[in-house]
Amino acid sequence: MDLWYNEAHTQSVKFAIKVDKQLYSGESEFQRIDVFESEEFGRFLTLDGYMMLTERDEFIYHEMIVHVPMAVHPDVRKVLVIGAGDGGAIRELTRYATIESIDFVEIDEMVVEVCKKFLPQTACAFEDPRVHPYYQDGLKFIRKHVNEYDLIIVDSTDPFGPGEGLFTKEFYGNCFKALKEDGIMVNQHESPFYSEDAIAMKRAHKRIVESFAISRVYQAHIPTYPSGHWLFGFASKKYHPVKDLKADKWNALGLKTDYYNTNLHKGAFCLPNYVQEMLRDVE
Amino acid sequence: MTRLSQEKAPILEALEEFKRMRLVPFDVPGHKRGRGNRELTDFLGEKCLTVDVNSMKQLDNLCHPVGAIKAAEELAAEAFGANHAFFIVNGTTAAVQAMILTACKRGDKIILPRNVHRSVINALIICGAIPVYINPQLKDELGISLGMRLADVQEAIMANPDAKAVLVNNPTYYGICSNLKAICELAHSHNMLVLVDEAHGTHFYFGEDMPIAGMAAGADMASVSMHKSGGSLTQSSFLLCGARVNSQYVRQIVNLTQTTSGSYLLLSSLDISRRNLSLHGKEIFKYVTGLVEYARQEINQIGDYYAYSREIINGDSVYDFDFTKLSVNTLETGLAGIEVYDVLRDEYDIQIEFGDLGNILAYVSVGDNYKNIERLIGALSEIRRLYKRDKSGMLRHEYIPPKVMMTPQEGFYGEKEQVAIDESAGRICSEFVMCYPPGIPILAPGEEITADIIEYIKYAKEKGSFLTGPEDMEVRKLNVLKGGC
Numbered sequence: 001m002d003l004w005y006n007e008a009h010t011q012s013v014k015f016a017i018k019v020d021k022q023l024y025s026g027e028s029e030f031q032r033i034d035v036f037e038s039e040e041f042g043r044f045l046t047l048d049g050y051m052m053l054t055e056r057d058e059f060i061y062h063e064m065i066v067h068v069p070m071a072v073h074p075d076v077r078k079v080l081v082i083g084a085g086d087g088g089a090i091r092e093l094t095r096y097a098t099i100e101s102i103d104f105v106e107i108d109e110m111v112v113e114v115c116k117k118f119l120p121q122t123a124c125a126f127e128d129p130r131v132h133p134y135y136q137d138g139l140k141f142i143r144k145h146v147n148e149y150d151l152i153i154v155d156s157t158d159p160f161g162p163g164e165g166l167f168t169k170e171f172y173g174n175c176f177k178a179l180k181e182d183g184i185m186v187n188q189h190e191s192p193f194y195s196e197d198a199i200a201m202k203r204a205h206k207r208i209v210e211s212f213a214i215s216r217v218y219q220a221h222i223p224t225y226p227s228g229h230w231l232f233g234f235a236s237k238k239y240h241p242v243k244d245l246k247a248d249k250w251n252a253l254g255l256k257t258d259y260y261n262t263n264l265h266k267g268a269f270c271l272p273n274y275v276q277e278m279l280r281d282v283e
Numbered sequence: 284m285t286r287l288s289q290e291k292a293p294i295l296e297a298l299e300e301f302k303r304m305r306l307v308p309f310d311v312p313g314h315k316r317g318r319g320n321r322e323l324t325d326f327l328g329e330k331c332l333t334v335d336v337n338s339m340k341q342l343d344n345l346c347h348p349v350g351a352i353k354a355a356e357e358l359a360a361e362a363f364g365a366n367h368a369f370f371i372v373n374g375t376t377a378a379v380q381a382m383i384l385t386a387c388k389r390g391d392k393i394i395l396p397r398n399v400h401r402s403v404i405n406a407l408i409i410c411g412a413i414p415v416y417i418n419p420q421l422k423d424e425l426g427i428s429l430g431m432r433l434a435d436v437q438e439a440i441m442a443n444p445d446a447k448a449v450l451v452n453n454p455t456y457y458g459i460c461s462n463l464k465a466i467c468e469l470a471h472s473h474n475m476l477v478l479v480d481e482a483h484g485t486h487f488y489f490g491e492d493m494p495i496a497g498m499a500a501g502a503d504m505a506s507v508s509m510h511k512s513g514g515s516l517t518q519s520s521f522l523l524c525g526a527r528v529n530s531q532y533v534r535q536i537v538n539l540t541q542t543t544s545g546s547y548l549l550l551s552s553l554d555i556s557r558r559n560l561s562l563h564g565k566e567i568f569k570y571v572t573g574l575v576e577y578a579r580q581e582i583n584q585i586g587d588y589y590a591y592s593r594e595i596i597n598g599d600s601v602y603d604f605d606f607t608k609l610s611v612n613t614l615e616t617g618l619a620g621i622e623v624y625d626v627l628r629d630e631y632d633i634q635i636e637f638g639d640l641g642n643i644l645a646y647v648s649v650g651d652n653y654k655n656i657e658r659l660i661g662a663l664s665e666i667r668r669l670y671k672r673d674k675s676g677m678l679r680h681e682y683i684p685p686k687v688m689m690t691p692q693e694g695f696y697g698e699k700e701q702v703a704i705d706e707s708a709g710r711i712c713s714e715f716v717m718c719y720p721p722g723i724p725i726l727a728p729g730e731e732i733t734a735d736i737i738e739y740i741k742y743a744k745e746k747g748s749f750l751t752g753p754e755d756m757e758v759r760k761l762n763v764l765k766g767g768c
Contacts, residue, residue: 139658140660165657169631169665174664
């Protein structure tokens with residue numbers, strides 16, 4: 001059988017994975033949800049046809065969005081995760097015994113249900129007693145919280161479709177308000193490479209810079225995302241992402257990771273010249 | 284004659300039939316279905332250009348409808364409960380003009396609230412009628428103008444028994460309705476026509492539990508901006524007539540100024556939208572009401588903002604309220620509405636309908652969803668957190684009664700000179716001064732300029748309102764009639 005999943009990364013660039021079989025297809029109130037099985041990438045989840053994660057490379061994304069802020073903030077007790085219906089970020093967070101509570105806000109409950117059933121590799125920690133799910137709009141949830149969280153992780157889809165509101169100034173401003181005085185916000189920050197993605201990336205950065213005193217960007221290599229070159233935002237009220245890295249303390253936790261380490265942490269904030277320029281343009 | 288069902292859309296159907304005929308066009312427009320203007324076709328789309336055509340036998344003629352347009356007019360009249368409906372493609376402004384030109388000739392009086400749209404006074408310039416303004420009451424806490432009190436209308440009618448018509452906003456920009464039914468009864472008992480500006484009231488005809496619509500209240504003519512809450516293309520409207528006016532005469536009036544090349548894009552958009560509202564209006568406006576009620580509740584929880592609704596109804600100057608309007612008073616945040624309007628656009632990429640000195644209005648329609656409503660609420664909450672300031676010293680919107688010294692026509696066409704605004708007190712203005720938003724006249728041609736008015740203009744300018752009308756775009760000078768007053 002010759003069945004392929006295709007995703008247009010630009011109007012003239014296409015990415016394809018050979019599919020062994022389709023495990024699930026459904027339509028929620030918000031989007032179309034599909035799960036496929038492939039030889040090279042294992043199972044993978046798409047929303048409205050866009051690649052969200054594969055079993056093979058999700059560790060890169062989830063380790064980078066969680067361990068970077070966790071190695072900087074000295075005392076994370078209360079965390080808010082917005083988006084992330086696949087559960088990968090929550091899986092990584094629950095590895096920290098010091099975290100007391102994880103509020104988890106996802107607009108589409110069906111994504112969580114589908115992931116629990118078909119992607120147990122990531123959706124494995126929802127039953128942890130510290131995890132409190134809220135199925136609602138992230139922007140609405142955050143509006144009603146003040147000075148409450150040590151860490152907010154914005155694990156959003158792209159800035160079109162249901163995730164659109166999570167790339168706005170009003171959202172970042174409300175996150176600032178919901179964080180404690182030494183809080184950190186980390187977000188999925190799009191890619192600098194293809195021009196459409198770069199526009200969204202710059203826009204997000206501009207909006208975050210307007211709200212946070214410290215706003216830095218770091219990178220990772222994610223093979224199944226457009227261009228493979230992906231960015232994360234690190235916005236903070238007090239801690240610098242590199243100067244305040246507590247490498248020894250983090251290493252002493254003895255967490256086994258496949259991508260993240262504290263040396264890579266420092267390197268991830270060293271960006272290519274063209275990316276630095278794009279960021280400077282909007283700062 | 285067989286009655287067509289509201290499920291039909293005669294203009295749409297005629298255009299579809301026309302496309303199937305594949306006529307060779309040796310008539311205007313010269314772009315010939317877009318082939319002669321590739322750039323425009325690429326931008327607007329081929330589907331759009333192929334129906335940008337001229338009137339012809341199959342497609343009827345807007346100036347003298349006998350076929351598809353006539354059938355569509357009849358369906359529209361039925362849908363709105365009118366005796367006759369005209370398709371208007373020159374904007375609701377043209378519909379308002381037609382109402383006034385139908386009711387008044389030079390020297391005739393017309394009773395109207397001061398918070399009329401500029402198009403109403405423009406129509407007075409054209410026809411030479413004399414305005415008798417009624418003070419739209421002000422709600423001080425909100426800084427908005429309201430509807431007309433019935434007693435004020437009665438007083439104006441008694442003082443001007445020769446007036447030909449009463450014009451009513453149903454509703455105002457802010458959603459305020461006067462007691463239209465009682466005004467109709469009162470005016471009719473004095474042989475006056477009732478003209479209704481329903482630029483913001485299309486949904487009254489289709490939604491449930493809405494304020495009463497013009498035709499249902501017994502009004503004689505109504506101008507309905509179908510392109511606002513009705514969903515048709517910008518510049519398309521309906522002019523509705525009741526039984527007391529001669530629709531053939533109205534047709535002649537409409538044809539005085541309306542284009543003879545009526546756009547089929549606009550005409551079909553009216554036809555399609557009328558069908559949609561007839562068939563689905565109830566659900567559509569129920570959905571919109573749900574969105575607005577939710578937004579209002581959430582905005583009122585933020586603090587300082589006041590999203591008002593039916594609680595301001597007082598049985599007279601606020602006889603009813605259009606609860607689909609999301610009007611929010613901003614005064615307690617220490618910010619003028621216009622400032623919130625600007626910050627929303629410049630900082631949050633949110634464009635709302637207007638901001639005046641104390642209020643903003645977000646226009647919510649069937650095209651909206653909860654996601655966007657959350658953005659608006661989230662942004663308002665952030666604006667309060669970041670920009671809130673002491674509200675002391677904030678001047679509020681005020682009603683300055685106009686001193687009408689002559690007809691707008693005489694004021695407009697009289698011999699004029701330009702003077703500095705500070706030296707204009709006591710002179711007669713020969714031009715408009717409008718404060719945009721909300722587009723209600725501060726001065727109209729033929730009115731005396733007073734010290735209060737000068738102060739208000741300066742204040743509105745300072746607060747960032749967009750002042751239009753005067754020849755001097757900066758409004759440092761005003762055109763006044765020569766020779767003082």
